[in-house]
Structures are given as structure tokens and as C-alpha cells.
Amino acid sequence: MKKMTLMNPGPVNVTDRVRDAQLRGDLCHREPEFSDLMLLIRKNLLKAFDIEKEYSAILITGSGTAALEMAVSSCLNPDRSILVIQNGVYGERIGKMADVYRMSKHTISYNWGEMPKLEEVEQALQKHSSIEVIAMVHHETTTGLLNPLPEIALLAKQYDKRLLVDCISSLGGDTINFGQYPIDFAVGTANKCLHGLPGVSFVLHSKKDLSRIKDLPARSIYFNLVEHLKAQELGDTLFTPAIQAHYALDAALEELLEETVDGRIERYRKVAKDLRKGFKAIGLEFLIPESHQSNCLTALKLPNGISYDWLHDKLKENGFIIYAGQGLFSKEIFRIANMGNIESEKINLCLKVLKECFTKIGK
Numbered sequence: 001m002k003k004m005t006l007m008n009p010g011p012v013n014v015t016d017r018v019r020d021a022q023l024r025g026d027l028c029h030r031e032p033e034f035s036d037l038m039l040l041i042r043k044n045l046l047k048a049f050d051i052e053k054e055y056s057a058i059l060i061t062g063s064g065t066a067a068l069e070m071a072v073s074s075c076l077n078p079d080r081s082i083l084v085i086q087n088g089v090y091g092e093r094i095g096k097m098a099d100v101y102r103m104s105k106h107t108i109s110y111n112w113g114e115m116p117k118l119e120e121v122e123q124a125l126q127k128h129s130s131i132e133v134i135a136m137v138h139h140e141t142t143t144g145l146l147n148p149l150p151e152i153a154l155l156a157k158q159y160d161k162r163l164l165v166d167c168i169s170s171l172g173g174d175t176i177n178f179g180q181y182p183i184d185f186a187v188g189t190a191n192k193c194l195h196g197l198p199g200v201s202f203v204l205h206s207k208k209d210l211s212r213i214k215d216l217p218a219r220s221i222y223f224n225l226v227e228h229l230k231a232q233e234l235g236d237t238l239f240t241p242a243i244q245a246h247y248a249l250d251a252a253l254e255e256l257l258e259e260t261v262d263g264r265i266e267r268y269r270k271v272a273k274d275l276r277k278g279f280k281a282i283g284l285e286f287l288i289p290e291s292h293q294s295n296c297l298t299a300l301k302l303p304n305g306i307s308y309d310w311l312h313d314k315l316k317e318n319g320f321i322i323y324a325g326q327g328l329f330s331k332e333i334f335r336i337a338n339m340g341n342i343e344s345e346k347i348n349l350c351l352k353v354l355k356e357c358f359t360k361i362g363k
């Protein structure tokens with residue numbers, strides 16, 4: 001297969017070191033070698049974000065949605081309610097999860113790409129004293145918008161609510177100041193900005209919050225956060241994990257610790273800036289204002305007369321994978337992510353190919 005540069009928001013290109021780690025050898029997950037590997041991954045996740053004292057990392061085999069479902073299904077007292085802030089596909093997915101688990105739910109919904117209004121979040125908190133948990137997405141990958149995490153976290157603190165954040169597409173790419181504002185559940189995955197491979201995802205859970213959730217009635221067998229945590233603390237796992245994805249995540253975390261999270265974020269910021277400069281020079285328009293954009297993905301309007309499929313295929317012929325818009329945006333936008341191990345010459349080449357696409361068509 002031709003080597004492709006993945007400019008979709010995960011799975012990402014990984015280094016040879018991460019890819020080769022999958023071949024460390026066959027292993028039974030009930031053996032001490034796997035216990036040691038799991039403990040090291042859990043420890044290094046916390047170490048990378050400098051939260052070893054305050055948080056526990058709970059791993060789960062599955063894509064990012066698995067960890068999200070583990071956090072959502074385990075976070076709420078049945079007598080209380082959850083407040084979900086939605087302004088894209090992923091916020092709406094949290095709402096759907098709350099419904100599937102028959103949670104009492106309040107939602108604040110915005111058009112995709114619109115910034116949540118803090119007054120409205122505060123009003124909801126004042127109006128519904130039953131709210132126990134606020135749930136939100138940090139980087140809403142639907143549009144590339146970075147939601148106001150610090151501000152909402154401070155509201156959560158002020159109103160003594162727990163905060164659950166889907167950081168799946170921002171952890172390692174955009175700043176999250178764990179020390180400065182309280183997040184009770186931060187959900188992440190191996191194969192976006194952490195540069196691992198698909199198959200394992202995780203929740204970073206505040207240790208302080210454990211006493212609140214540990215005796216809540218179970219809503220799920222596979223997605224039970226407390227049961228996973230109890231087993232993992234003993235070096236055990238509930239079910240068969242994706243061993244090779246764990247090997248790869250271990251290698252990816254070694255790389256992250258070498259680069260540091262701050263270093264990685266800086267690199268992403270710079271690449272996004274270079275890309276956006278190039279997009280503007282080509283004459284492409286952003287879906288949302290530049291000041292609202294994450295470091296990880298740019299949503300661009302499809303110029304008149306150009307279909308996404310045509311553009312996708314042209315880029316693919318040249319070795320680049322881009323991403324479509326979702327739902328109501330599927331005919332209007334395309335998305336270019338800059339997650340993963342992408343060499344800088346590929347960034348310039350991608351811009352060059354894009355430019356050729358639009359010049360040919362007379363844009």
C-alpha cells in the first residue's frame with residue numbers, strides 16, 4: 001500500500017518506533033509482563049500531564065468512544081442530573097449516551113461551530129439544583145472549535161459540580177491546565193495527539209472524586225469505570241485487552257515524555273499556523289473565526305463548484321488523506337487535521353497540491 005499522510009483527525013501517522021512496538025511478541029494479559037506494561041502506561045500518562053498525585057488513569061480497550069462511554073455511564077448518581085453542552089457531533093453524542101443510560105439530562109445546544117455562552121451555562125446551573133455533572137467536549141472536532149474549558153471549569157467549581165470533558169482530540173495538542181481548574185473526568189485516546197495506534201483509550205479521573213462514584217449502582221458491565229480501576233490498581237484487567245495497541249501506546253508515551261506535552265503543543269501550534277497561512281494564501285475560507293480554532297484541525301469551506309469527493313480523490317492521488325464535513329456540513333466543508341507524526345515537508349507539499357487543485361478549477 002502506498003504510504004499516505006493522514007490529515008484526518010485520527011488515526012494518525014506514527015513513528016517507526018511506535019509501529020515496530022506492536023511486534024514485541026505474543027503475551028497473555030494474565031501474566032506479570034502485561035501487569036507491568038499496564039502499570040507503566042497508566043503511570044506515564046499521568047506523568048506526561050504532571051498529574052500523578054491527583055489523578056488515576058483507567059485504560060479501556062476500544063476506540064475513544066469506549067472511554068467516553070465508560071466515563072459518562074459511571075459519572076452520575078441516579079437521583080441527580082447531567083448538564084450536557086452541545087455544539088457539534090461529539091457533544092451531541094454525549095447527550096445520546098446520557099439518554100441511552102436513561103439519565104436525567106439538561107442540554108444547552110448551539111449550532112455547530114457556535115461558541116457556548118457562559119451566562120447560559122450559569123443560568124442552567126442556577127435553575128436546576130439537581131445537576132451533579134457538567135459534560136462537554138474540549139476540542140469539537142466537527143468544526144475545529146476549542147470550547148471555553150477554563151471558564152466552564154471555573155463555573156463548575158463555583159457551583160460545586162463535577163466536570164466531565166471529552167478531550168479525545170485535544171489531549172496533547174491543545175493546552176489543558178489540570179492544575180489550574182478542576183476536571184473530574186478527562187477522556188482521551190491513544191491514536192490522536194498522543195501518536196499511538198487505535199485500540200486503547202482512557203479516562204483520567206480525579207482521585208478526589210472516587211469516593212463519590214465508587215458505590216453508585218452499575219449501569220454497564222464493559223464500561224464500568226470503578227470496576228476497571230479496581231482491577232487495574234491490582235495490576236489486573238477485567239477483559240482481554242488489545243495487547244499490541246498497548247505496546248504501541250507505551251512507545252508513544254516514551255516519545256511524548258521525551259518531547260514533553262508543552263513541546264508537542266507548541267509543535268502543533270506552529271504547524272497549524274503554517275497551514276492556515278497557506279490556506280489563506282490559496283484563498284480558502286475558514287468555517288469559524290481563527291481565534292476559536294484548536295491547534296489540531298482546520299475546517300475550510302468548499303469553494304463553489306468543487307465537490308468534496310473530487311478534492312479528496314485529488315489529494316489521495318498525491319498521498320494525502322483529508323476528511324469530509326459531517327451531517328449538515330457534509331456538502332459545505334472539508335477538514336484538514338495536523339495530528340500525528342507528520343514531517344514538515346509534507347505540510348508544504350499538501351499546501352502545494354491543494355493550490356494546484358484550486359488553480360486548475362480557476363478559483
Ligand SMILES: *Cc1c(COP(=O)(O)O)cnc(C)c1O
Binds near residue numbers: 065
Ligand atoms: C475522535 C473523537 C471521538 C471518538 O472517536 P473514536 O472513533 O471512538 O475513537 C470522540 N470525541 C471527539 C471530540 C473526537 O474527536
